Amino acid sequence: MGAKYVCFTCRKAVNVPYGATGPVRCTDCGAELVVLPHRFRPPKKREEDKWAVARYLVEHGFCYEHLAPGHYPEWATTKFGNYVQYPENLREAKEFIEKYGASTRRTM
Template sequence: MGHKNVCLNCHKAFNMPFGITGEMTCRECGQQMIRLPHRFRPPKKTETAKWETVKFLVEHGFSYQHIYHTDENPVRNGKVENYVRYPDNLREAQEFVIMYHTQAKQK
């Protein structure tokens, strides 16, 4: 498993093995790509609305890191069981950002 380098402009994602460091630029548009964890599942290139949701989440500090319900103990039987599913549309993403803002990564 590795990371994914993602171009939010071209709607492309490339698998990258662990150990590769440094910033990458998109081969098509030349913009800087962002690195997201292996758990990120990119939408199809034609799913523009889903890509806008990804962009919104990333811009608000949610780079597909684990997010969990804060009102519950995240560890049960020795493992984390209450991860939150990332939203699929912009309306849900706006609610998600408000609800889990304390778990957003600071820029």
């Protein structure tokens, strides 16, 4: 397992192994790259709305890590097991941030 270097400007992600050293800026546009865990599933380049949601979540501190199941016992019996599913549209993302805002770890 590894991580992904993500450029939200170019809408691209590159898989890299953990501990790898590499560029901190996009080789195409020069924007700063964001490192996200392997569980981040980048949308297709043409899916601008989904990229906007991913950027919005990362800017608000959600870096696609699992949220602690102990804090949200209502999720323990859902089809997602102990994990909260990340939203796919901006309306849901805003609700998600309101509900789980205390779980943020970092910002871009």
